[in-house]
Amino acid sequence: MGRSPCCDKDGLKKGPWTQEEDIKLLEYIQLHGPGNWRTxxxxxxxxxxxxxxxxRWTNYLRPDIKRGRFSxxxxxxxxxxxxxxxxxxxxIAARLPGRxxxxxxxxxxxxxxxxLxxxxxxxxxxxxxxxLLDLSSLLNSTQFNLSNLLNLQTLVNPDVLRLATLLASSSNLENHDQFFFNDQMNAINQTLNQHNLPNCNSIPTSLQSTQLLSQDTQSQYFSPNLVNMNNQIIEEKLMHPCLPDNHQVIFSSQNDQFKTLTSENSSFTSSNIENKFNPTSQNFNMDSVLSTPMSSPTPINSSATLVNSSSTEDDRETYCSNLFKFEIPESFEFDDFM
DNA sequence: AAACAGTGCAACCGCTCTGAC
DNA sequence: TGTCAGAGCGGTTGCACTGTT
Known part of the structure; x- marks a missing residue:
């Protein structure tokens, strides 16, 4: 069974390639192009x-290979x-040029x-x-009673997520942190599932809640063109079980695409209503939501460490760890929030 | 300083899948 | 339909380097 080996292995060299071998391979491919690997x-x-x-060619010698550390x-x-x-x-490599x-x-x-x-x-x-989540410390805090929360099923979805949203937004999460925040959102939904609560996928919508965004801020997010484009893009209140009445969503009626908060280099569109509120959807881009500047009605400290592309391994480790540590200040009244 | 363990990475192996013929 | 080459994947190996004892 099985196919014959691609070539007779007897007498063939293995192990690291020498410079001479690389040159031979490169020169041949420059003349004849890659392919026909058997001969x-x-x-x-x-x-x-x-x-x-x-x-050797695809992983090392190809001219478009980018060497060095991953940014x-x-x-x-x-x-x-x-x-x-x-x-x-x-x-994945096809979407990462040079890798x-x-x-x-x-x-x-x-x-x-x-x-991870x-x-x-x-x-x-x-x-x-x-x-393993430090969120447990939040849940076990004296001001937070999970069992009480779970009894408030009509509130738990949007408000728990709003809490998380507040925590995240007030933490001034930058792009690097937002991705891990996305994972945390999944965890929250997972918790809701474990308690047989409806899984609320309204994070992007919550972020657009008029409770959270001032009028100025909203106009900052949504350009006049978006709103006035021949009435093809309209403001609409979507019926969603998780949404309080004052939650609003903007999407294009022309192509049925959801328009959400856009950062300078990313925007999020989705092809159908179902995906619009699903953070686990392939089309969902938490970056486009969380990277948008947002007012922070409840200043909450966060130990999240900002890291840039030249950060060290330790820095990345630090921000990853700290991202799971939502620090609730003394002044924060959970009852008020609820 | 030497021995050892841990880590990172290039390269390889064995297998499956796919498309061309 | 079967065969073959190429591509792709998960897992592994071997070696250089680094940190620890």
């Missing part, structure tokens, strides 16, 4: 398996894409996966492991 080694004068040549943006993209695609490394599937896979296994685990996030499901 390539012989024609190029290489004592290598065709597959080895192909891997934070790349890392963030990998996590985001992995949450959607799983271990489809080539598909190979093997490189991404290695980086995932040696860095990202470990970091350390920070209580399941690297497979991308949902925080609630048993």
């Amino acid at each position: 390539l080694p012989k024609n190029a004068g290489l004592q290598r398996c065709g597959k080895s040549c192909r891997l 934070f943006e790349e890392e963030e993209s990998i996590i985001q894409l992995h949450s959607v695609m799983g271990n489809k490394w080539s598909a 190979t599937d093997n490189e991404i896979k290695n980086y995932w296994n040696t860095h990202i996966r470990k970091r 685990i350390r920070n209580g996030i399941d690297p497979v499901t991308h949902t925080p492991r609630l048993d």
Whole structure:
């Protein structure tokens, strides 16, 4: 059973490639182009398996390969894409110019996966492991009674999420933090599911609540063009079980696309109503929601550490850990919030 | 300083899948 | 329909480097 090997392995070299071998392979491919890997080694004068040549080319010698450390943006993209695609490394690599599937896979296994685990996030499901979450400290706080909260099923969805939203927005989360915040939102929904509560996916909508956004802020988010474009884009109140009456959503009636808060370089559209409020949807982009400047009606401290693309491994670790530590100030009245 | 353990990464292996013929 | 080459994937190996004892 099984197919014959791609080439006769006897006498073929294995292990690290030498500079001479690289030059031979490069020169041959420059003349004839990549492909026909079975005959390539012989024609190029290489004592290598065709597959080895192909891997050497695709993973190292290709001119568009980007070497060096992954930037934070790349890392963030990998996590985001992995949450959607799983271990489809080539598909992920196709969206990261200059990076190979093997490189991404290695980086995932040696860095990202470990970091997610350390920070209580399941690297497979991308949902925080609630048993490890510091959110438990919040739930166990003297001002927070989970059982009381769970009895208020009509309020729990939008308001718990509003609380999380407030915490996040007041933390001035930047792009890096927002991605992990997205995972936390999933965890909250997971908690609701565990208690047989309706899963509320109204996070983007909650962020647009008129309770949270001043008129000025709203006009800042939604350009006049968006609103007045021949009445093709309208403001509409969607019927959603999680939404209080004053929650509003803006979407285009022309192409049935949801228009949400846009940051300077990202916007979120969705092709149908169902996806509009589903943060786990492939089309959902938490960045576009959370990266928008927002007023913070309840100043709450956060220990989230801002990290830029040149941050160190320790920095990333710090912000990952701190992201799960919502610090509730003494002055914060949970009863008032509820 | 030496031995050892841990880590990161390039490369490989064995297998499956896909598309062309 | 079967065969084959190429592509892709998960897992593993080997080695260099670094940190710890």
